[in-house]
Amino acid sequence: MIIIMEPEATQEQINRVVNKLEENGFRINMNLGDVLTVIAAIGDKRLVQPQSIASLEGVREVKLIQEPFKLASRESKKDDTVIEFSNGVKIGGLNKPVIMAGPCSVEADYNGLLAVAKAVKASGAQILRGGAFKPRTSPYDFQGLEEKGLELLARAKEETGLLIVTEVMDTLDLPLVEEFADIIQIGARNMQNFKLLKAAGKYGKPVMLKRGPAATIREFLLAAEHIMYAGNEQVILCERGVKGIDSTYTRNTLDLAAVPIIHKYSHLPVIVDPSHGTGRRYLIEPMSKAALIAGANGLMIEVHHDPDRASSDGAQSLTIEQFTNMMIDINKIIGRLDWDNKHATIAK
Amino acid sequence: MIIIMEPEATQEQINRVVNKLEENGFRINMNLGDVLTVIAAIGDKRLVQPQSIASLEGVREVKLIQEPFKLASRESKKDDTVIEFSNGVKIGGLNKPVIMAGPCSVEADYNGLLAVAKAVKASGAQILRGGAFKPRTSPYDFQGLEEKGLELLARAKEETGLLIVTEVMDTLDLPLVEEFADIIQIGARNMQNFKLLKAAGKYGKPVMLKRGPAATIREFLLAAEHIMYAGNEQVILCERGVKGIDSTYTRNTLDLAAVPIIHKYSHLPVIVDPSHGTGRRYLIEPMSKAALIAGANGLMIEVHHDPDRASSDGAQSLTIEQFTNMMIDINKIIGRLDWDNKHATIAK
Amino acid sequence: MIIIMEPEATQEQINRVVNKLEENGFRINMNLGDVLTVIAAIGDKRLVQPQSIASLEGVREVKLIQEPFKLASRESKKDDTVIEFSNGVKIGGLNKPVIMAGPCSVEADYNGLLAVAKAVKASGAQILRGGAFKPRTSPYDFQGLEEKGLELLARAKEETGLLIVTEVMDTLDLPLVEEFADIIQIGARNMQNFKLLKAAGKYGKPVMLKRGPAATIREFLLAAEHIMYAGNEQVILCERGVKGIDSTYTRNTLDLAAVPIIHKYSHLPVIVDPSHGTGRRYLIEPMSKAALIAGANGLMIEVHHDPDRASSDGAQSLTIEQFTNMMIDINKIIGRLDWDNKHATIAK
C-alpha cells in the first residue's frame, strides 16, 4: 500500500507509520518529496488493515495497490471459471451464452408458469427464472409464494427439463431454496448481506450474485469473495443496473462496460439482466443484444404469460410472444458471435 | 395515481386502463390533452398496483400522487413519535437530542471499552454504541466478537447505566441481539433486507434503521414501513451519508437536508451519524453541529480508546480526548437550541 | 401539468391555483381525493411556468405531463432527422452508422495527424475528429493549438477528403471554428453553456452536442432544443458517459440505453463516444460494438499515431494499428446490421 503523509507531518509521526508496518513484516520504501512524504509498503494486507494505518496521526491518505479481492481475481486464476450442470449446460468462458428467462414472481397460476417455461425451452433458453421469495420495496406489495412457489418451479422443471434459478432472501430459508434451485440467486439488495453470502458459501450449489444498486465493481467482487472464501467457488455475477443520475426514462443505468471490466479483473462468469437494468420493455431487446456483443456469458430476462396481471414487474416483462420473437434475433447473434472471434470482446 | 398515455395510444388501450381501474373501485377523471391523454384515478393503491397499470399497452408513465408509505407518514400521525426508555431517556419530538457514542466494533479488550463508556457517560451522552456483529466489505477484515461482544456491552452497561445500541445482521441472530440491546440497529447495507426488517418488527425493542448507501428518502421510509407494518412502531431513522459523485475526500455524502425533509414527511425521529457520513475525523465536529442545528434528534459518533489499533473504522473514530473536547461544544449547542425556538428548524 | 396540493391546503389556496391557471387559458380538472387535492391543467406550459405554480402556498408538487422539449421531440417530427453532407455522407435514420475518428487534440506534428487521417480514411470511416480548442480540467494541461490546429485539420481534410468535426468552446471563437468545421462540436462541459448553444443555432453548420457529465436525457434534449429554437435543426447528439458511482475502473459510466431512449423520444441522430465514455483503451472495442447493436447512428473514437506522446487523453486513445484492426470487426457488424432488420433496435 502507499501511504501519503500530510505536508506538516512530523518525523515522529512518519516513524510511527514505518514502525507499525515493519513490525508486521512489510518492506518499506520511502520517498521524501518536496512537499509530502510518501511511504510505499509491500506486504500482506491481511496483517495490517489499511485503515489502521489511515487512522494514524499525520497520515493524509492510504492508497491500495493490489485489488482487495483475491479468490475472485484474475491474478489468482488465469482461466475463466466455467460452471457445469449435470445436463451439460455450461456457464462461463468461451461457452455459448446462456439464457435465463421466466416470470419475476412465481404466481399461483401454474398453467401460466408452465406456458412461459415451455416457451422459454422452445426458444433455446436453458434456465427458468422465477421468484418464490420476493424482496419488495413496499410491505403492501406481493411478497411471494415461498415454499409453494418453489414447488411450482420444481413441477415446471420436471415438465421442461430447464434448470431453475431462484432467489433466497435470508439464511433461514437457504436450506429450503437450496433443495429446489440449480442456481441460488442472491438479489441486488442483499449483495452486502454478508451473513447470507457466507451461508451460501457453505453449500455446493452455484450462486448467482446480483450487483447492488450502488455497488462499485470492487465491492461487487468483494461480495463474491465472501462466498468464495466460505468455500464455494461457483459464483456467477449479474450486472443489473446501478442507480444513476437519471431515473426519468429508466429504473437503473445498465452498466455494460462492467462486463469487459469484470472479465479483465476476474475469472468469474458475468450475466446481464436488462429487465431490471432498464425497467422498460422496449429497452430489453437492444440492451440484450448489446450485452452479448460486449461479452456477457448470458442474459436474464423477465417473461410473463400475462404481464398486465403480473404480481410484480409487469411493466418490464415481455409477453411470451415478444420474448419468442426477440429470441430469434438473439439466437442469430449468439450463433454469429464467432464472426467476431469471440475473444475480441474479452480483455486479454 | 396519474396515468399518462402514449401519444399514439388507441381508444381501446385507453378504455382498458380505465376499466381495470374502475373494476377495482377507482374513481376516474380523464383529460384529453392535445397530444396526450391523462387519466387521474383516485382509489386505494393496495388494490391495483401502479406497475400493473404501467405494464398495459399504450401507457407511457404512471405517477404516484400519494407517498407509498402510510404508517411512517406524517399524514397518518401528526405528532412526533417519541421513544421512551425505562431510565427516562427520550428520543424524538422536541426532546433534547441524544448522543450515541462508542467504538465501531466491540473488541476483546474490555478495559478499553469501559474507558470509552465512562467517557461517553461523563460527557453527558446517553447511549453506548458498539458492534458485536460487523458487516465488512471484505471477508478478510475483522468480523466481530458476536455473543462475546454482546456480553462485554452488557458489562459496560451495568457499570455505567448507559443504554446499548448494537447491530443485528441476520434474522437468526435477532433473538440474541434483542436480549442485550436497548435499541436494535439495522445497518445501511441491510436497509432492504426485508426479512430482517419484518423479523425486527415482531419484537418490542426500538429499532434504529440506517439509510442505505443509495437509498432515496422514499425507499428509506418504505423500509421503516416494513418494520412498522410488522407491528413495531418504535423506529428511529439514521442518516449516515449516501454514495455521491465524490469519494476523494469523504467516504459518503452526508445528506443533512434529509433531517428536515424527514421531519416534514414522517413523525419518526432522525439521528445523524457523521462518522460514517464523512469517514474523516476532522469532519465529525462540524457535521455534528450542523446536524443538530438542522434539527436532528440525536447523533451517533464513533469513539475509540486507541483508534490506531481499532479493529475497524479507526480513521473515522475520535479518541476519548477528542470526543470529550467536542462534547463541550456540542452540549453548548444542545443547551442553546432554544434561542432558536427549537421549532424553527422543523417544517410546519 | 398536474398539481398536487398539500394535505392541509385550504380551499382558498386551491382556488388561487385554479384561478391563476384559468386566467392563462388552462382547462382545469380537479380530483378531490380523500387526503390530497389534485388539479390537472391542460394548456400551454409557455404561458404559465410550472415553477410559478409550484411556488404558490399549499402546493406540494407540480408534475409535468408532456416533455418540455418540443422541436427535438419525436412527437413534433415522426421521421428521423438525417443530416446530409455535400460529399454524400448521411448521419441518422436507417443510414449506415458513421465513424468519426482522430486524435483528441490536434498537435503541431502534421505528419502524425496525416498518418491518423489516412488510416481513418482507409478504414472506411468518414469523419476526422481533432480538437484545436481544448477544455482541460487543469490550467497546466495542454490547451490546444487554436487557429493553427484548425488549419492543420483543413490540410488533412484536403488530402483525405474526410469531413471535419472539431470543438468550439466559446461564442467568440465560433466564426473561426465554423469556417473550418463540417460539424461543430459542443463539448460535454459546455452542454449547458446556453449562450454558446444559441450562437451555434444561428449558423447553418450541423452541431454535434455532447451529453453533460451529469445531464439527464431530458436536460440533454432541452440543450438540443436551445440550438434548434435558435434556428438550426441539424443537431447530432453524442452519448459520452455520465458520472457514476464508480470511477475506479472507468472515467465515466457509458449509458448505452440512452441510444434507444433517445430514438424513442427524439428524431435526432445519436452517436456514441466510447473513448471518453470509458477512458480505457481495452473497453473501446466491446463498447463500440455494443453501441452499434444498440442502435447508435455512429461512433466517435480517439486514435493517435503515438498515444504515449499524446498531448491529451493518451490512455484512452487507440494506436493506428489497434484502430485499424478494430475497424475490421466494426465494419463486419455494420455490414450485418441488416440480419437484424435494422429496425429491431429502434423503438417503434
Next chain:
Amino acid sequence: MIIIMEPEATQEQINRVVNKLEENGFRINMNLGDVLTVIAAIGDKRLVQPQSIASLEGVREVKLIQEPFKLASRESKKDDTVIEFSNGVKIGGLNKPVIMAGPCSVEADYNGLLAVAKAVKASGAQILRGGAFKPRTSPYDFQGLEEKGLELLARAKEETGLLIVTEVMDTLDLPLVEEFADIIQIGARNMQNFKLLKAAGKYGKPVMLKRGPAATIREFLLAAEHIMYAGNEQVILCERGVKGIDSTYTRNTLDLAAVPIIHKYSHLPVIVDPSHGTGRRYLIEPMSKAALIAGANGLMIEVHHDPDRASSDGAQSLTIEQFTNMMIDINKIIGRLDWDNKHATIAK
C-alpha cells in the same frame, strides 16, 4: 506520482516508464512486489502529464500524490484569503459571514427589486444578488433582462449601498457585467467553461464560482485554479448542491461537508447557497443555519417580493417577510459563533 504496473508487465515496459520519467527529471523509487511492480516518481507533474504515463503499455494505473491545484491550495498559502471591498465588507477567514440575498432574476418591476433590496439591507445583509443574464434549462423560460437588468441593479445599489453580485454567462458579456458587478458570478453550469474562467481571471473584480452540479471538490478547485492562474486571486467558492441519487424531495443534494473540506485543502472563502442547494423554501432556514455552523463564510439566498409571480425559481424563493424573520435567527447564530470559538469548525 505512483505508477502501478500490470501483473504481466514486461521488464522492457517497466524500463520504458522509468526512462520517460527520468528523462523529465523525476526521481524514481521502485518496489518489486510479489505480484505487481510499483514505481514512485517525484517531480514536477507539469513536465510529464500523468496520462502520458498512463497510456504506456503495461501500466495499470497512475495515482496522484499531490493535489493538482496549486494556487488554490492551502499548501501554497497558509492564511485564509480575505476579499475586501471599498465599503469595508470582508469575505473569508474569521470575518463575520456575509449574506448575499435578492431575487433569482432581476425583473422589469424596479419597485419590487427595491423593496427586496431595502429588506436585504435592513436585515443586516451586505450584498444584493440578482441575475440579469439567466442560464435556463429550457429555451422557453425567461432568459433575463441583460443590460437593462444590470442598470436596475445599479439603481438599487445606489439607493441602498449594497454590493452587487450578478452572473456572467459568456466572455462577450464580461466587460459589461464587470462594469456593474462588485462580484462577478460564474454559474454552476459554466464551472468548466474554461474560456470564461480565464477571461474572468483577466479582470480585477472578485469572482464567485459556483460548484458544478456533478463536480468533485478537486474539479471545483481546479476550476478556481484556472481563474487564479489567469491572474485573479480573488475567488469565492460557492457550494450549491450536487446531483444526487434522490431528486424527489429536493433539487440537489447540498454537500455541507464541502465547507470544512475546502477549508482544509484551500485558503479560499466558501459561501453556501441553500436556495439552489435544496430548491424547497422550507429547507432554506435549517440548511442556512447548518451551513454557518459548519464554517461557511457566507450565504446566498433567494428572496422575491412576490415569489408567485417570479420569472424564475419562485418555488425556492423566500418572501420578504420570510427572509426578514429568518434573518433574526441567522443574525443570532452569526453573533454567537464565537461561543464556538469560530476555529472549532475549521480544520487545523
